[in-house]
Amino acid sequence: MSDKKTDAQTAPQKFEFQAEIKQLLDIVIHSLYTEKEIFVRELVSNASDALEKFRHLQLTEKNLPDDQRPLEVNITTDDKADEKTITIADDGLGMTSAELVENLGTIAHSGSKAFLKALGENGQKNANLIGQFGVGFYSAFMVAKHVRVTSRSWRADEPAHTWSSDGSGSYTIETAPADTPRGTSIAITLKDDCADFAGESRIKQILEHYSAFVSFPVNLNTKRINTVQALWLRNKNEIKPEEYTEFYKFQAHAWDEPRTHLHFSADAPLAINALLFVPNENPERFGMTRLEPSVALYCRKVLIDSRPKDLLPEWLRFLKGVVDCEDLPLNISRETMQDKALIDKLGKVITKRFLKHLDELAQNNADAYADLYAQFGIFLKEGAALDFTHKEQLTKLLRYESSLTEKGKTTSLADYVSRMKEGQTEIYYLIGATRESIESGPYIEGFKSRNLEVLYCYEAVDDYVMSNVREFDGKKLVSADSADLKLPDAPKPPADENALSETDTAALVEWLKTTLAARGVAEVKSSDRLTDSPALALNADPMPAHMRRMMRAMRQQQAAAGTDGKEGEIPAEPPLKVNLEVNPRSAVIKRLADAQKTAPEKAALIAEQILDNALISAGLLDDASKMVARIYKLLETA
Numbered sequence: 312m313s314d315k316k317t318d319a320q321t322a323p324q325k326f327e328f329q330a331e332i333k334q335l336l337d338i339v340i341h342s343l344y345t346e347k348e349i350f351v352r353e354l355v356s357n358a359s360d361a362l363e364k365f366r367h368l369q370l371t372e373k374n375l376p377d378d379q380r381p382l383e384v385n386i387t388t389d390d391k392a393d394e395k396t397i398t399i400a401d402d403g404l405g406m407t408s409a410e411l412v413e414n415l416g417t418i419a420h421s422g423s424k425a426f427l428k429a430l431g432e433n434g435q436k437n438a439n440l441i442g443q444f445g446v447g448f449y450s451a452f453m454v455a456k457h458v459r460v461t462s463r464s465w466r467a468d469e470p471a472h473t474w475s476s477d478g479s480g481s482y483t484i485e486t487a488p489a490d491t492p493r494g495t496s497i498a499i500t501l502k503d504d505c506a507d508f509a510g511e512s513r514i515k516q517i518l519e520h521y522s523a524f525v526s527f528p529v530n531l532n533t534k535r536i537n538t539v540q541a542l543w544l545r546n547k548n549e550i551k552p553e554e555y556t557e558f559y560k561f562q563a564h565a566w567d568e569p570r571t572h573l574h575f576s577a578d579a580p581l582a583i584n585a586l587l588f589v590p591n592e593n594p595e596r597f598g599m600t601r602l603e604p605s606v607a608l609y610c611r612k613v614l615i616d617s618r619p620k621d622l623l624p625e626w627l628r629f630l631k632g633v634v635d636c637e638d639l640p641l642n643i644s645r646e647t648m649q650d651k652a653l654i655d656k657l658g659k660v661i662t663k664r665f666l667k668h669l670d671e672l673a674q675n676n677a678d679a680y681a682d683l684y685a686q687f688g689i690f691l692k693e694g695a696a697l698d699f700t701h702k703e704q705l706t707k708l709l710r711y712e713s714s715l716t717e718k719g720k721t722t723s724l725a726d727y728v729s730r731m732k733e734g735q736t737e738i739y740y741l742i743g744a745t746r747e748s749i750e751s752g753p754y755i756e757g758f759k760s761r762n763l764e765v766l767y768c769y770e771a772v773d774d775y776v777m778s779n780v781r782e783f784d785g786k787k788l789v790s791a792d793s794a795d796l797k798l799p800d801a802p803k804p805p806a807d808e809n810a811l812s813e814t815d816t817a818a819l820v821e822w823l824k825t826t827l828a829a830r831g832v833a834e835v836k837s838s839d840r841l842t843d844s845p846a847l848a849l850n851a852d853p854m855p856a857h858m859r860r861m862m863r864a865m866r867q868q869q870a871a872a873g874t875d876g877k878e879g880e881i882p883a884e885p886p887l888k889v890n891l892e893v894n895p896r897s898a899v900i901k902r903l904a905d906a907q908k909t910a911p912e913k914a915a916l917i918a919e920q921i922l923d924n925a926l927i928s929a930g931l932l933d934d935a936s937k938m939v940a941r942i943y944k945l946l947e948t949a
């Protein structure tokens with residue numbers, strides 16, 4: 312028996328949608344009331360993708376028969392019949408029956424997955440999310456009673472099939488007539504309350520709004536709607552701001568204006584035309600999705616890859632837009648070294664140019680840059696920490712509040728350096744959840760009294776960023792809670808006649824060393840950096856404090872997920888090793904010195920509590936459970 316497929320009619324086969332698709336359809340059909348019109352954009356955009364892919368095949372596949380059909384999107388509407396319909400057809404690469412099942416019955420693609428996740432986590436049901444995530448094909452069910460997708464794949468021996476569904480639970484697939492042309496046609500029978508989408512003028516208006524930039528002719532009831540243009544190849548002096556915005560909305564499936572765009576051309580080392588956009592918002596900010604690279608790669612207007620993974624560095628995944636490079640081969644392969652080197656080079660040119668654009672924005676419009684940084688700074692930090700090639704340019708773009716800025720205002724490292732005091736050789740920073748928590752902690756005191764500026768870092772990643780960036784302009788970045796810190800010209804704290812005498816302080820220090828040795832305290836000394844706080848703890852272990860915190864957090868995560876005790880378990884941090892500094896001018900320390908003479912047992916409890924408080928400020932307290940019992944004991948004696 313021959314296994315060559317024929318177009319013989321077979322009975323429809325019924326399939327169940329995957330559970331996630333059912334959930335998605337349920338939301339699309341029942342909960343998304345507004346902006347139904349975006350289904351037109353989504354389907355035209357799919358049609359255009361299919362045409363782009365076919366155009367690419369034409370250039371790369373050797374034995375593709377030329378059927379002389381123009382590459383177009385054809386839309387027809389019918390508002391005269393009883394059943395109102397709209398059909399969106401393309402001459403693109405089409406789908407086999409297996410591809411119909413795979414693409415329209417399961418949730419393999421990222422857009423819809425992220426959408427579902429966002430809905431789940433946000434409890435939010437609004438159509439804006441469709442715009443952000445592109446639910447694509449399924450948006451048809453917002454307006455459809457019934458959808459029929461008839462498709463013939465470009466592969467010569469594949470018969471055509473029709474996929475149909477009313478969006479409830481299941482769909483069918485059957486063979487389509489033998490004369491079905493290559494490509495895909497999506498016929499929608501409209502719900503009664505959506506009948507207006509069968510009106511030509513309504514669809515014309517929607518197409519003009521959303522689909523002006525499709526790079527193939529779009530015809531509505533045989534009349535041409537768009538003028539095909541590749542905006543990125545046009546002279547930027549002739550492009551109006553609205554055109555950029557409209558192109559961005561089209562290309563990035565966005566609803567709002569971009570924050571900034573960069574349109575540039577270069578001839579050397581590569582011939583490039585690029586149009587890049589920074590969106591308004593960072594969807595990763597809510598922790599609900601991880602963006603995927605989405606700057607499309609073209610060669611002379613032919614799409615090579617709409618989401619090239621290796622073009623730009625990972626931290627630029629928030630960028631949208633188009634890069635067109637004439638020097639690329641159409642059938643570029645990630646496997647050959649030569650092609651890989653070309654893509655690398657292209658990526659570097661674009662990244663450098665984009666970083667320069669950000670730097671110019673920061674110089675010329677600091678407020679706009681600050682707003683952009685509030686959304687996307689996290690990506691720049693990621694880059695500064697991990698992308699060695701662009702580290703220097705990225706570090707220049709970092710912004711932090713500091714002890715000299717107002718709350719909410721930030722400074723660059725370059726500006727910090729310009730304010731450095733004579734003799735100051737290092738850039739100081741402190742990690743803390745908020746400005747208030749840093750300013751009320753013990754570490755800042757010695758810096759304030761010496762008039763030394765300290766950068767305030769509020770994000771969990773800052774720890775990692777600072778220790779990876781390591782230096783700026785030849786100055787080391789140093790955490791202000793480091794144990795081996797040598798502060799310049801330590802001014803003596805103001806003489807205080809009520810302070811503990813030197814002899815008493817020395818005795819107390821010795822006693823504390825013995826009393827707290829078992830708790831991992833290696834050194835105790837009288838502090839010259841503290842003015843108000845009783846004590847501070849400094850990490851004296853070779854493992855930096857941020858590593859220790861990270862390991863602890865990861866172990867807690869493993870324990871919560873039940874993967875502790877298994878292979879790959881994060882080992883326990885090494886035992887704590889800290890140096891303690893006590894402030895002889897603090898009332899608490901003076902009381903401790905008294906108690907040590909009169910009530911040594913109580914004094915030991917107080918000493919441990921002072922240590923724990925200092926460890927909390929340092930983010931080094933591993934186990935708070937003993938502290939509660941101790942505080943109660945102390946309260947009993949109060």
Ligand SMILES: Nc1ncnc2c1ncn2[C@@H]1O[C@H](COP(=O)(O)OP(=O)(O)OP(=O)(O)O)[C@@H](O)[C@H]1O
Pocket residue numbers: 357358361401403404405406414415420421422423444445446447448449495
């Ligand atoms: N007109 C079409 N021609 C060929 N294949 C299509 C067509 N429409 C959809 N598909 C296939 O179905 C898949 C799913 O489409 P859908 O619109 O749901 O998501 P997507 O386009 O991949 O992602 P997104 O809309 O999030 O960008 C597509 O990836 C594509 O493979």
